[in-house]
Structures are given as structure tokens and as C-alpha cells.
Amino acid sequence: MRIIFMGSPEFAVPTLQALVDAAHEVVCVxxxxxxxxxxxxxxxxxxAVHRLAERLGIEVRHPVSLKSAEEQEKFAALEADVAVVAAYGLILPQAVLDAPKHGCLNVHASILPHWRGAAPIHRSIMAGDEVTGVTIMQMEAGLDTGSMLATVRTPVEDKTTGELTEELAELGAQLMVGTLIDLDALHPVEQDHDAATYAKKIDKAEARIDFARPAAEVVRQVHGLSPFPGAWFDLDGVRVKLLRAEVAEGSGKPGEVLDDTLAIACGSGAIRPVELQKAGKPRMNLDTFLRGNAVAKGMILS
Structure with a gap:
């Protein structure tokens, strides 16, 4: 097929590569x-998409907006069969949505209608979902409201946002390639709009750890915000990010260090860091961190 690809971050890279590997004609990125x-x-x-497109020898366009008649005419002039969109980052006007023969198809990192919006992977982990996945959606003017063409699922388990993003990017790439094999034969399924949930953009203010919350919630916060922006606490005036943690035995005042292996009391239960990162330092495992930082039993972490 003659395809326009629209995407920006690392999440979108596997889909662009998969389209090229499947011998589609990607006429512009x-x-x-x-x-x-x-x-x-x-x-x-x-x-990341720009860099890959250049290596593949594909024309790259990066307009600040697609709202002007000039940009919309340039888009339509490509005469694409379909536009494939993966974390592009701009709202597509109706003229752009309508220009390709088969419209615009989106690789969305959730099982719609759950977690429409900007941060579906973060929100899924932080909410404690057991399963997430990817939906291929026919795009329309609403925020992730279009009909669904295909889905794939995967367990969340104890994955971080970084790990789950990589997994869903690969699953989404293969799902999109499969969807395009016989696009005319697919039967779009309308979303249950009453069941929709929204994944609002992550605010950096959400990253500070509140140890008064239950231990399981704190672990989900840590994993959901890893690697970026990184859930953090203050240690002697220095910000320390937790990139991975686990529920641990013990109880005490919220934020209290319970033992020599950095079990930290929460509102109920406790957590233990597995991977940490001090400001300006590389990430390190718990043993390495404790060798270089004195964290005494009984200390209260803010």
C-alpha cells in the first residue's frame, strides 16, 4: 500500500520499520x-522516527501544525492509500483524516475504550490493571473515539512503563502490518463510549512519593513512572528516584526505614527499592546504592 507514516518517539519506530519490511511504499513521514x-x-x-526515516531514505516533513490549507493540500497531494499514526503528537484536522483512501489508522497503546488519551501505559500500570494491549483504531475527530479494527493483549505483571512501552511498540507494529493485509475485509467495531476512561498527561507533581499510601500503590507509582519522570523521595536534601521496587515485610510510620536493606514503611505494609538513581548519577541496584549511601534504620524519608 501507499502509506503516509505519522509518528515521533521510540514507541513509533517499530511500526515504521515493520511497514517498510512488509514492502509497503512509505511515501512520506x-x-x-x-x-x-x-x-x-x-x-x-x-x-526517533525522523532519524529512522532518514536512514531509510524516506522524505520527512515536520510542520508545527496541520491546520493551514497549504499543509493540508500538501498532505492530500501524496495520494496515499492510508495514513498510519503512532504517537505523532499533533491533532489531525478533518481534511487530513479524510485525505487518504482508507483514512488514518492509529496504533494506540491500550485496549480501548480504556485509557484514551496521552499516557495510557503509565495510567494502566498506576491503576493496577492486570492486562493491557494495543488497539488499531480508525481515527476520527474525537479523542481516541474511533472504531476498532484489531486488538492484542498482554499481561502487565511487574513491568515498568519503559519495559511495557517497548513490548507494546513491537506488538503494535505487527498488529498494524496484519491489519493492512486485507483492510477491506475488516469489520470496524464501535467503542463502548460509556465505558471510556481517560489517561491524562503525567504531571511531574505526581512523581513525589507519598509513603502514607498503601505499599502496593507506591510500587505501582514507581513502576508506572519509570523511567520518566521517575517517582522520587528526598534523602538528606538530595532527590532519589525509585525506578523499580517491590512490596516488603514490615510496618511503621510512613517513610520510616525499617532495616538495613532499606525496607520503607508505607501507610500499610512496606516497600523495598530494587533500582534507584540519585540526581546526576547513573541508575544502580540496591546493594550498590547502600554501599555509597548511609541510610540508617529509623530514619524518616520525606
Whole structure:
């Protein structure tokens, strides 16, 4: 098929690669513009999709907006059979949604109608879902409200957002390729809009750990915000991120260090860090962290 691909972060990379590997003709890639980054924010950094498209020799466009008639005409002039969208980052106007022969298909990282919106993987983990997955959706003007063409599921278990993102990216890529094999034969299924839940964007204020919450909730917060922005606590005025944790034995005042292996009391139960990262330092396992940081039993972590 003649395809326009629209995506930006690492999550979208496997889908673009899979379309090319399946011998589809990707005529153009749309992605977010390069942003300041790199050392001291002085260098413009291209998106992961942008870098892959350049390696593949595919034309790249990165408009700030698709609202202008000029941009919409340029999009329509590509005469695509379908546009494949994966974490693109811009709202698609109706003229763009209607331009390809088969419209625009989205790789969404949840089982719709649950977790529509910006942060479905984070929210699924933080909510304690046992299962999540990917939905291929026919895009329309509403926020992730379009009809569903295909789904795939996977257990959440104790995965972090980083790990689950990688898994769902690969599952979504293969699901999209399979969906395109015989697109005309598929029967779109309307979502149950009454059952919808929304995955609002992660606010950095959510990252500070409240040890007054139950231990299981704290672990879900840690895993749901790992690796970014990273759930954190304060240790002697230094921010420490928890990147992985587990429920532990013990009880005490919320935030109290219960033993020499850094079991930390919560509102009910306790947690133990598995992987940590001090500000400006590399991530490290618990043993390495304890060798370089004195955390005494009885200390209260804020």
C-alpha cells in the first residue's frame, strides 16, 4: 500500500520499520519538529522516527501544525492509500483524516475504550490493571473515539512503563502490518463510549512519593513512572528516584526505614527499592546504592 507514516518517539519506530519490511511504499513521514536538546540544550534533536526515516531514505516533513490549507493540500497531494499514526503528537484536522483512501489508522497503546488519551501505559500500570494491549483504531475527530479494527493483549505483571512501552511498540507494529493485509475485509467495531476512561498527561507533581499510601500503590507509582519522570523521595536534601521496587515485610510510620536493606514503611505494609538513581548519577541496584549511601534504620524519608 501507499502509506503516509505519522509518528515521533521510540514507541513509533517499530511500526515504521515493520511497514517498510512488509514492502509497503512509505511515501512520506510526518513527525514532530526537532527540539532543543543535547548538551545544555543548544543542539536541535530530531525525533526517533525522523532519524529512522532518514536512514531509510524516506522524505520527512515536520510542520508545527496541520491546520493551514497549504499543509493540508500538501498532505492530500501524496495520494496515499492510508495514513498510519503512532504517537505523532499533533491533532489531525478533518481534511487530513479524510485525505487518504482508507483514512488514518492509529496504533494506540491500550485496549480501548480504556485509557484514551496521552499516557495510557503509565495510567494502566498506576491503576493496577492486570492486562493491557494495543488497539488499531480508525481515527476520527474525537479523542481516541474511533472504531476498532484489531486488538492484542498482554499481561502487565511487574513491568515498568519503559519495559511495557517497548513490548507494546513491537506488538503494535505487527498488529498494524496484519491489519493492512486485507483492510477491506475488516469489520470496524464501535467503542463502548460509556465505558471510556481517560489517561491524562503525567504531571511531574505526581512523581513525589507519598509513603502514607498503601505499599502496593507506591510500587505501582514507581513502576508506572519509570523511567520518566521517575517517582522520587528526598534523602538528606538530595532527590532519589525509585525506578523499580517491590512490596516488603514490615510496618511503621510512613517513610520510616525499617532495616538495613532499606525496607520503607508505607501507610500499610512496606516497600523495598530494587533500582534507584540519585540526581546526576547513573541508575544502580540496591546493594550498590547502600554501599555509597548511609541510610540508617529509623530514619524518616520525606
Amino acid at each position: 510526518y513527525t514532530q519538529p526537532p527540539r532543543p536538546g543535547g548538551r545544555r540544550g543548544k543542539e536541535l534533536t530530531k525525533t
